Amino acid sequence: MYMVLVLFGVSLLIFFLARVMPGDPARLALGPEATQEQVASLRHKLGLDRPLYTQYYVFLRGLFKGELGMSLITKRDVFKDLIQRLPATLELVMTAMLIAILGGIPLGVLSALHKDRTIDQISRIFAFAGVSFPRFWIGIMFQIAFAYILGLLPITGRISGDPPTRITGLYLLDSLIARDFPAFVDSFKHLLLPSLTLSLSPLAQITRITRANMIEQLRKDYSIVMRTIGMPEVVNIYKYMLKNAFTSTLTVIGLLTGWMIGNAFVIEQVFSWPGMARYGVNSVLRNDFNAVVGVTLVIAVGYVVINLIVDLLYGYLDPRIRLKR
Amino acid sequence: MNKPIRFILVGLVVVLLGGLAIGVAHAEEVVLTYVTQQETMCFDPAKSIDETELGNVFNTYDLLVYPLETGEAPVPWLAESWDVSGDGLTYTFHLRKGVLFHDGTELTAEDVAFSMDRMLRINMGFSWLWTGILDPGDVEVIDPYTVSFHLNKTFGPFIATLVQFGIVNKDLIMANMKEGEFGEFGDYGQEYLETTVAGSGPYTVESVELGDRIIFRKFDNYWRGWEEGQIDKVRWLIIPEAATMVVMMKKGEADMSEQWLSPEAFEDMAATPGVVVKENPQMQLFFLQMNNQKPPFDDVNVRKAISYAFDYATAIEAIFKGGAQAEGSVPVLMPGHNPDITVYQRDIEKAREYLAKSKYSKEELKAMTITYVYVYGLEIERKIGLLLADNLTEIDFNVEIRSELWGRITDMATKPESTPHFTAIYHTAKYPSPDSHTYLIYNPKAWGNYISMSWYENPEVTELTDSARTTADTEERYRLYGEVQRITTDEAAALFIANPVLRRAFRDHVKDYRYPGILGYDLVFYNLKIEK
Structure with missing residues (x-):
């Protein structure tokens, strides 16, 4: 119920905000030389000459039919554009988050276990750099090093040749389904640099929070008892301490995933990644009001769904939460 | 040698030769990679307005008249000639025979009349050029190769404006129309033309990945024919970052750049061996x-x-x-x-x-x-x-x-x-x-x-x-x-x-670039050749 209310609130807010952006969308769609009559005709067609509440009602009605209105840039329904664009962003975000989790958690644990020693200092510098360096700069540096100088990885795009037959729109998955292994390897190579660049900041944050929580767990009585009775260190750390330390890391992962869906723009721009975030920013710059609303709604849905997953995972990690329910 | 072994050997030779032939054919394919920051992807001649959209249209559709590099009045193209009535209100075009659409059907006067009606009724793109000059129904089919435009009032630049009038395949559009606001014409095939084309131009659209690329493939039966060295396949890549585009040109990963880069970026590319920056005056x-x-x-x-x-x-x-x-x-x-x-x-x-x-x-x-x-x-x-x-x-x-x-x-x-x-x-x-x-x-x-x-x-x-x-x-x-x-x-x-001049960067094997001064016309890849 709360989810529905949140989405309704977001749709209401963004719908009205998108309609007060400067510039006449009809004029922008038709080009500067279009006559006033033409502009008026398109405004009528788009319903822009109707009261805002009527426009919102029409928008909501369309939403239930899977229609988000015509994009003034691509001149097709925004829903179709999003279906085309979203998988690229999801593939990028999911891979980046996987790298961040697989890198950040072990690094955080290692850092906590070797607190204030060399490995911890290196990890802290890395975490600091990961958060501080601008992502576009890191992306361009990666391009220069790995693509331009070493020639190991492609500079831009999702794939060199023809994309695999579209099933999910996720090239890695689609190429596997089609058993097109060269396409899989090629897609993976294209994905590596952008996802690595996007993952650095989340990786640093996950490292920091895991380290802090693990240090806290290390000081707890149960952890000292476990060590005293001779419980193997690996079991103690990964089965008991990390599970307890993971709850707040999970919150951060959830928030970061939602954040990445909307903020992958810079990476998509630098690596010519045809994703939804780039589409969203271009829509704002070109006053494509239907597209702005569509992208914002998708990001909102993304946040809501991720929060739901995180809530469910809390229950798994902490039985007290499960039992309360 | 016994029979089965001989059979297997012959089979192997056939497969090897076949593979070689395919390999040679593939190797001979002339491919050009064009890079641009502009993302718009619209293939509908009734809606296109910016450079990218117009480039798409001029590669995939044909026009009655065509502009010249010298800037003079457009020359006959699909229309071999035309007559103008004494009062300047009726333009009668005599169409070229044997021009085929990509689906193999012939382009006729019906298509011309349909295309103008469609343009005026959709009322987007360049239809403003003919607002008050033509109304739907003002284009009359005289015979399959003759069509008359009856203007509401004398309009001196009429012929010049036709450089923005792409002709669509009526039958293909009608066969693919969806429900819409135009009565018997449904949506006038607008949804169909979102990601494909219905033209007679030198190229067809092989595939579209929104925001990423368009692949154009040459239309073998194009009425002007093909010569050796002309482009078989165009990879039109969208590269939003100017610095990346420059790197691609310098590395040879792209053959032709867009025009919107800064003068400094063009200077940088011109200093790279293998890259040529061409400057053309423009209108x-x-x-x-x-x-x-x-x-x-x-x-x-x-x-x-x-x-x-x-x-x-x-x-x-x-x-x-x-x-x-x-x-x-x-x-x-x-x-x-x-x-x-x-x-x-x-x-x-x-x-x-x-x-x-x-x-x-x-x-x-x-x-x-x-x-x-x-x-x-x-x-x-x-x-x-x-x-x-x-x-x-x-x-x-x-x-x-x-x-x-x-x-x-x-x-x-x-x-x-x-x-x-x-x-x-x-x-x-x-x-x-x-x-x-x-x-x-x-x-x-x-x-x-x-x-x-x-x-x-x-x-x-x-x-x-x-x-x-x-x-x-x-x-x-x-x-x-x-x-x-x-x-x-x-x-x-x-x-x-x-x-200002129009600049584009090319790899030095790209030849015969020319620009007729009108936005989008220098993106007609048919004019280009690649010398190996």
Whole structure:
């Protein structure tokens, strides 16, 4: 119920905000030389000459039919554009988050276990750099090093040749389904640099929070008892301490995933990644009001769904939460 | 050798030779990679307006007439010839026979009539060119190869405007139409044409990945035929980051670049072995609109003073890094350009003389803040603003420079009160007629958009531009447009700065590039060849 209310609130807010952006969308769609009559005709067609509440009602009605209105840039329904664009962003975000989790958690644990020693200092510098360096700069540096100088990885795009037959729109998955292994390897190579660049900041944050929580767990009585009775260190750390330390890391992962869906723009721009975030920013710059609303709604849905997953995972990690329910 | 082994060996040889043949055929495929930042992907000739969209249309559709590099009147193309009635109201086109659409059906007069009706009814794209001139149903099919356009009124630039009229395959559209607002024509095939084409042009669309790439494949049965070295396949890649595009050109991962890169980026590429930067004059005007209805620009003497104070040479040499100084509003390359008009040069003494004649006192002018607005992100326009501000301090003007999003500028352009003193504007010809650089700038009927932000009003010029539109005789029409150019430069209706060049970078194996001066036409890949 709360989810529905949140989405309704977001749709209401963004719908009205998108309609007060400067510039006449009809004029922008038709080009500067279009006559006033033409502009008026398109405004009528788009319903822009109707009261805002009527426009919102029409928008909501369309939403239930899977229609988000015509994009003034691509001149097709925004829903179709999003279906085309979203998988690229999801593939990028999911891979980046996987790298961040697989890198950040072990690094955080290692850092906590070797607190204030060399490995911890290196990890802290890395975490600091990961958060501080601008992502576009890191992306361009990666391009220069790995693509331009070493020639190991492609500079831009999702794939060199023809994309695999579209099933999910996720090239890695689609190429596997089609058993097109060269396409899989090629897609993976294209994905590596952008996802690595996007993952650095989340990786640093996950490292920091895991380290802090693990240090806290290390000081707890149960952890000292476990060590005293001779419980193997690996079991103690990964089965008991990390599970307890993971709850707040999970919150951060959830928030970061939602954040990445909307903020992958810079990476998509630098690596010519045809994703939804780039589409969203271009829509704002070109006053494509239907597209702005569509992208914002998708990001909102993304946040809501991720929060739901995180809530469910809390229950798994902490039985007290499960039992309360 | 026993029979099965012989059979297997023969089979192996056949497979090997077959594979070799396929390999050779594949190796011979001529592929060109074009890179651009522009993302728009529209293949519908009834909706296309920007360079990318027009490039798509000119590669996949054909037109009745075609523009020339020399800037002269368009030449016959699908229309082998045409007749004009004595009153200038009926244009009858005689179509080329044997032109095939991509699906193998023949292009006929039915398709031409259908395409114009479709264009006018959808009422987007370039349909404004024929608003009030043609109505749906005004195109009559005489026979399969003859079609007549019955105009509502005489329209001198009519033939020139047809360079924006792509012809669609009626049967294919009708077979693929969805429910829509156009009655028996449904949605007029708009949904169908979102990601595919229904034309007869040199290329078909093989695949589209939105925001990423378009793959064009040559149409074997194109009516002009094919020669060795012409492009078989075009990879049109969208590269949003200019720096990445430059790297791709330098590395040889791209063969041809877009035109919107900075002069510095082109200099960088030109210094790389294997990359050639080509410069072509274009029918483009860069000018600063001066709001003639806003003080102090409502005084012709102030406008003239500014025209004499500006440093044109520095703008062209140091900022545009090439091109020619504008001679009035009509680009030098355009047919009908009048060379016998006032061309202002920097002369501070003359500027001061005109200021002294102004109705505004020196103190009044000094107290005013003159706003200069340019499009957010356009570095050249920002530099022009700085140069202008610097030049005008010599005649005691105080200039405030401000950038705005394009959407905001189009809003400002709707009323004289909201239009700033100066607005930096590029105006590129969409059809080869001075009409686009006179009527659209100075005639009050065209007011309200970015081209007319000077709000210049002169009954004589209004009369001349109206008359020119309704004059069928080309020479007379050009004379009228020439007169408009003379008056408007005499009165310094705007600050006419440059006719910039169009630059593109190519790998040096790409040959035969040519540009007919009209936006999008140099993206016709049929004209290019690759020399190995």
